[in-house]
Amino acid sequence: MSRATTCSERVVGYDVVVLGAGLAGLVAAARAAEAGASVGIVALASGGLNLWSGLVSAQRSLFDAEGAEDSGRDSAGADRTEAGRPGRGPASGWTAAETAESARFFAAVTGRAGLPYLSASPASFTVLSPAGNPITCSMLPASAAAGDLTLWGGGQESGGGLLIAGFTELGDYPAGLISARAASRTGNRVIYRSFSLGAAVGRGLAPRLANLFDDRTWFRSFLDLSRRVLGPEARQAAAVAFPPVLGVYRFTQNLQDLAENLGCPVFELPALPPSVPGQRFWRLWRHHLERGGRTTFHLGSRVVEARVQGGKCLWVADWHRRYEGAAFVLATGGVAGGGLEVPPGSLLAQDDFPTAGAGSGRPENPREPVFGLATWGHGRDWLSWGVRTDSDLRPYPDGAATEPLGNVFAAGWQLGGANVSGAAGSIFTAWRAGGLAAAAAGATDGTIPAASTRTGERG
């Protein structure tokens, strides 16, 4: 990990360098790019996106104004006392207006990328989880929209009930279990029909079936098959649920065709990984960002060195290149966080959150990588650790520092340390970090407030 091992001759420069290409990395990059910054994404891989169901659920709804008040924060933004978590994590400073703004931004960008989402702020959707339990979401892909419980009955006697379709070729999708669980948990009429896609298809994981659904010729034969198998019961049902494999690219068209074919609303349920909705997100957002011309993806890159000078990060380096930036977004937390392996204290300090989870101390070995896999198995739960930041998401370079780094911003539900799990925390912290980074890089075109501007005061 000495400097001689990284390649200093190869230097690339961007206004904003985003470390990590998971949900937080892509959202931060989109925000910075839309603010006019040139963005370089430096990432090992696509983070947890291929595992993500696509649903934006929140244990405590971040996008919900009441959620903000519940957790002791002033939704007007006047009082940002960081109650409960002094100086730790971005959630100590958020306001309802900001979170709603981040949700609007996310919905707008993902719509332009060809993957429309519905946003329900301040209300929420209730859909079935991969195990058939009702869960609440603040945002969900349009392909899952017709699955909102209130639309297909939601316990009402008048509702026509739900028909869950399953494919025998898709082993990881227990339609019967989902159906039984959903019936008992929602008090609604839920039935299921599992059928074979044909002898030629063979068993496979969701991605292989999704590839099949992108084949127009094959899909036409599937329309006939589904009408034969599901037709009579579909006509009675309020909605028909399918596994989330209705195409990686053609899903919108396929859902529409299926709905017309069956004569009732259809939607996709979330399912176990590997997840097609998450894969759609990765492919469509990446294409959208690259097409925009401001964002460059450097994939396969593990950052192993960072140079900090005068309270600012000057560059980071992987084995091949040095990446200079006017500002940096750290979004390498996620599932395993292998994208950043600088020694602790050289760029940021690992921090345990006292309020969440059962974290029990740092790793003993001071040379262990930050947020690598080594962080697992130290008695920590997810969400029990992150980085120590100020309320503008800027990390402190080490545990004893009094000043945070001036041009580095942490994002993601892990690094950004939102006290809500999952996608909502990623989206909000990334939206904020991306905007703050673009502003710090001087690339703002006026649509992004300066780092000190409070969204609440503007409104």
Added chain:
Amino acid sequence: MMVLTELPECCLGCAACEAVCPAVAADGDFAGPKVLGPGLWRKLGGGWPGEPPLGPAEALSLGADLCLQCHRCDQACPTGVPVSRLTRRAKVLARAASNGRGRAFVDRLLADQERVGRLVAGSTWARRLLRLSSAGPARRLEASALAALGLSPSRAWPEPTGPGFRARLSGILTQSSAARALPPVILFAGCHARFYEPAPALAAVKVLQRIGYRVVLPDQVCCGAPALGAGFEGQAAEALAQSARLLDQATRRFGGEVPIVSQCPSCTFNLREVMPELCSDVAARGLSRRVWDLGEFLAGPGLTGLRRASGKSVSGTQPAPVSGAQPASLSGTPTVANGWAYHAPCHLNALGVGRPFPGLLKLTGLGPPVETGPEIDGCCGMGGLSGLTRSGYARSLAAGARVLEHCAALARETGRTEETGRGEGRHSRDGQSGQSGRGPRTDRSGRDDPAPVVLSDCPLCRWQIGELTHLRTAHPVELLSRALDDADSSR
């Protein structure tokens, strides 16, 4: 460097790698990267207590030979397992079991590109004579010859460059004493340019010279990628060692720090990523760090020179896009009057250099690309050379189905919206072509073709897309070269 033997333990078994694998999408018999990569490796490492480790026959039965080595799995793994490197080991293992079988001959043939190059060159006159007679029987005879070799009869092999490649390239090298004072750059042209398609290498030389470099063309051999793709690791290591020796000799003449640039991303990947792994000597390690993808080089050290050459100020505000292009000065390069689309090859993706060429083309005044969907970012399915074999052909079509459909749709849409007459013209060309309905490669000089040009850095992506969609294809540096010529002539 990463410690390969420890990393498989990080596998969560989540199958994110399978989600992005084009071979999984194409073939239900392929066990996939999760099993063949970390899964098999765990077993090979001793297996579970009391269980014997898996051997070559098992690796083959799991379909290890079907892995395309596109490296997409590496960029999907949430825990950083080097899946494709592990899968490569399974491929090498499976090779030991498949050597005695029917496919071994064609695999061995394709792995030795120097030999294939000679074979194609040697058959040139026979093929031309055959074509003098009626097209149908000639095509059928060629198809049966290909089939007899174990190659797909549906593929139309490109015309060979002939023995004059070095002479043609040397012919455009600037040799003046002023040029000798310029910083040197070694061009690694790659087998496809040397044997079949010299235009991208010629354009690379022209662009590098134009922006202020002295191009050096040392003797070169295959980078070893075809051998590695077929599981012949020893043969690949030999090719790389020989390449390293030749490149090292050339480098020494200039004091040791000469960049090595290739316009082929697969060559670049092999020289940069595989060479240090398979060739243990220090020279190879030092060399691999100086290997650049051409686009990466032009967007990095070459950018100042490129801006100057394209008539843009060095401080560089983004130029306004200028649509269309002037007549070609590099013969055979398609014009972009009807737009262009860019397909990023898997190996460029794996290099982590981004996509330099679309931005570079914009810099030199070429109009923006035509609107494409995310499908074009996928794998074209060729999978190195496996798509050229008889047994791999159908699978390569399935693996690249989304990219090929999308490109074909680009052709159809433009044909429809522009001039129907021309669209019909293309149809009648289709009607004449071989039994599968897929004609020979698109005529590169067909200037009035209304469809956009598909640009890709990789020769095999261009072959696959050009042959199966009838779109014209080119290496982006060919258009870059012409844009620079145009900038010069307009001055």
